[in-house]
Every structure is written in C-alpha cells, then in structure tokens.
Amino acid sequence: MEPWDLRRAIEAGRATASELGLQVDDVVVIHDSDRVALRLVPCDVLARVAPAGHLADSEFEVEVARRLSGVDAPVAELESRVDPRVHVRDAFAISFWAYYEPVGSEIAPADYADVFLRHHAALRRIDLDAPHFTDRVAAALREVNDREKTPELPDSERELLSGTLGGLSAAISVERDGDQLLHGEPHPGNLLNTRKGLLFVDLATCCRGPIEFDLAHAPEDVGKHYPGADQDLIHRCRALNWAMFSAWRWRRDDHMPDRAHWRVEGLDQVRAALARCGLG
Structure with missing residues (x-):
C-alpha cells in the first residue's frame, strides 16, 4: 500500500x-x-x-x-x-x-506433500461454491489484453503471456472429472511452519481444479512425493501460474514490493517453465 x-x-x-x-x-x-x-x-x-x-x-x-x-x-x-x-x-x-510464531526450520519436500494430502482431503469434505481456476486465468488474460491496464508491457511479452494464458488454460481444463476444491496459491510463502505443525494461510484464493494446479505452486521436488500426481500436468500448471503472476506484476496499479525485479523474473520463469514442458 x-x-x-x-x-x-x-x-x-x-x-x-x-x-x-x-x-x-x-x-x-x-x-x-x-x-x-x-x-x-x-x-x-x-x-x-x-x-x-x-x-x-x-x-x-x-x-x-x-x-x-x-x-x-x-x-x-x-x-x-x-x-x-x-x-x-x-x-x-x-x-x-x-497469530502463529514461525519456526525457522526448512520444510522438507515429503512434509510439504503430506500437508498437501491432508489439506486436499479436508477440502473434499466441505461443500463450497468456489470459482474454477480458469476464471482466475481469464481475469489475468483480460489484464494482459487491456493496454490501458498494462501500459508498460512490451508487445512481444504481451503476446507471450496472452498465448500462454489462453492456450494452457484451455488445454488443462479439457478434462474436469478429477477437479476438486484447491487452496489456489499454496506457494511457500503461504505455508507456515509453526509449533502446531504446517499450516496454510491466505485462503481467499480457494478455487476448483486439478490437484496439480496446487502442486505447481510448491518447490519442484514436492510433486514427486504426492501419490498419483501427473508430473507433466504439474509442469504445464507451473508455466500457467508464472504467466498469471507476471500478468499481475505488469498491472499499472500493482503494489508488490520490488515490482521491477519481479516483472523480469516472472517472464524468465514463464519461458523456463514452457521449455521444461516442451512448449518453448
């Protein structure tokens, strides 16, 4: 602010x-x-x-x-x-x-995957009207396509983000039989290591989609410890997540600290993630 x-x-x-x-x-x-x-x-x-x-x-x-x-x-x-x-x-x-006093120890990938399993199981037990993850992608795409809202986004980067957001969202959402409630943005900054155990915060991003969409927010080794996870789908979701992150950073009214750095870093991560899943 x-x-x-x-x-x-x-x-x-x-x-x-x-x-x-x-x-x-x-x-x-x-x-x-x-x-x-x-x-x-x-x-x-x-x-x-x-x-x-x-x-x-x-x-x-x-x-x-x-x-x-x-x-x-x-x-x-x-x-x-x-x-x-x-x-x-x-x-x-x-x-x-x-308020939870944080514990300084690093979270091991297996422990991260375990708390994911417990959180996803809990989410399956509640009935909640939540948006599909594609609704969030569509919101990011509107920002990218609106030059008044993202005036500093170069044309080449606008094309990259627009193609990634539109193309990957459509491809990932074709099959929805396995969709469930998700956290939505369970990156390491939203997982606290406390004396009461690992706890997720920032629940406003709850949405529906494949569990791989959540796993793509975590460090790469985490998905390998999650039984049944589709590793290729995690890679595609990670590219999509970085594209959404980048779209928000290029908004004229974005207030994320060190925004200039994250604008560059986000686009670099999009390209790297696309290359990892053979879409570069």
Missing part, C-alpha cells in the same frame, strides 16, 4: 480490535502489498486489512476458514475471541486470525 493508505489501514485494524475488546499496545506490519497483515500485540492477533473493494474476497476467505475448521484442515484459524466475520472501517475490510 502507499504510505498514507498503510497508516490508515494500521489505524483501522488497531481501532477495530480495541473496540472488540482486544488489547493493542503496538502494531507490527508482517506483510504489505495490495492488503496488509498486522500483528497486534500484546493480544497476539493477526489482522488482515484490505481495501473495501476486496470485501467479497475477505468474506469468502473467512467462510472458507469457518468451514475448514470443522474438518481438521491444516490451516490457520480465525481468532476465537471475536466473531468470525469481516469488519468494515474507514474503507477497509478487516478480519482477525490467530
């Missing part, structure tokens, strides 16, 4: 938590992008604060968490001391979550 918006978001999170009876003497910014994650101390609560335009996404994330809490899913829990809902204050949507 811009500095002025970040200050407003922090104050909205602090004030809302205080009104709900949580003691807040200090606020630590854990993550700052299109929305922010704040650690509130000493109550030790994580506040997720998004612009009110993302209210529907925040409400969807809370609903996903509520439903998964009843099926022993390995996900971060909503804060139990307040109502499990989204609060709106000063044009921000605010939700409150349990």
Whole structure:
C-alpha cells in the first residue's frame, strides 16, 4: 500500500480490535502489498486489512476458514475471541486470525506433500461454491489484453503471456472429472511452519481444479512425493501460474514490493517453465 493508505489501514485494524475488546499496545506490519497483515500485540492477533473493494474476497476467505475448521484442515484459524466475520472501517475490510510464531526450520519436500494430502482431503469434505481456476486465468488474460491496464508491457511479452494464458488454460481444463476444491496459491510463502505443525494461510484464493494446479505452486521436488500426481500436468500448471503472476506484476496499479525485479523474473520463469514442458 502507499504510505498514507498503510497508516490508515494500521489505524483501522488497531481501532477495530480495541473496540472488540482486544488489547493493542503496538502494531507490527508482517506483510504489505495490495492488503496488509498486522500483528497486534500484546493480544497476539493477526489482522488482515484490505481495501473495501476486496470485501467479497475477505468474506469468502473467512467462510472458507469457518468451514475448514470443522474438518481438521491444516490451516490457520480465525481468532476465537471475536466473531468470525469481516469488519468494515474507514474503507477497509478487516478480519482477525490467530497469530502463529514461525519456526525457522526448512520444510522438507515429503512434509510439504503430506500437508498437501491432508489439506486436499479436508477440502473434499466441505461443500463450497468456489470459482474454477480458469476464471482466475481469464481475469489475468483480460489484464494482459487491456493496454490501458498494462501500459508498460512490451508487445512481444504481451503476446507471450496472452498465448500462454489462453492456450494452457484451455488445454488443462479439457478434462474436469478429477477437479476438486484447491487452496489456489499454496506457494511457500503461504505455508507456515509453526509449533502446531504446517499450516496454510491466505485462503481467499480457494478455487476448483486439478490437484496439480496446487502442486505447481510448491518447490519442484514436492510433486514427486504426492501419490498419483501427473508430473507433466504439474509442469504445464507451473508455466500457467508464472504467466498469471507476471500478468499481475505488469498491472499499472500493482503494489508488490520490488515490482521491477519481479516483472523480469516472472517472464524468465514463464519461458523456463514452457521449455521444461516442451512448449518453448
């Protein structure tokens, strides 16, 4: 967020938590992008604060968490001391979550695959109306094809992303018999190593699709430990995921830190992923 918006978001999170009876003497910014994650101390609560335009996404994330809490899913829990809902204050949507102190040890590929198996099993046990992953691809494709929204994207790179997004999405979605609910973006930044075990966070990206779409967000060795995973499909999904990532970075209003670096890195990763699956 811009500095002025970040200050407003922090104050909205602090004030809302205080009104709900949580003691807040200090606020630590854990993550700052299109929305922010704040650690509130000493109550030790994580506040997720998004612009009110993302209210529907925040409400969807809370609903996903509520439903998964009843099926022993390995996900971060909503804060139990307040109502499990989204609060709106000063044009921000605010939700409150349990804070987990991270454990520094690296996550082994086999452990990553195991938590995937448990999470996917839990997702199969809940009934939730979620978009198909192709809806997200279509949204990224619209950004790429709209020169006003991505004015700095060079024509050659626009052609690369447009062809990758459209072509791979169509090819992967032909057969939907094996589709199920997925996390949507279970990359290493969204998997916490805590004293309670491995827990997925950022549930607003929940969608339907093949399990390989989730596995493609993890380090490459993880999919090899997931029984029955289609390795070729993982490679194609990884190329598609990098194309979506790149599309978001070229948006005029993207606020990801170090965006210039990630614009270049994202396109390099798209080309490398396409080459690995013979589509370069």
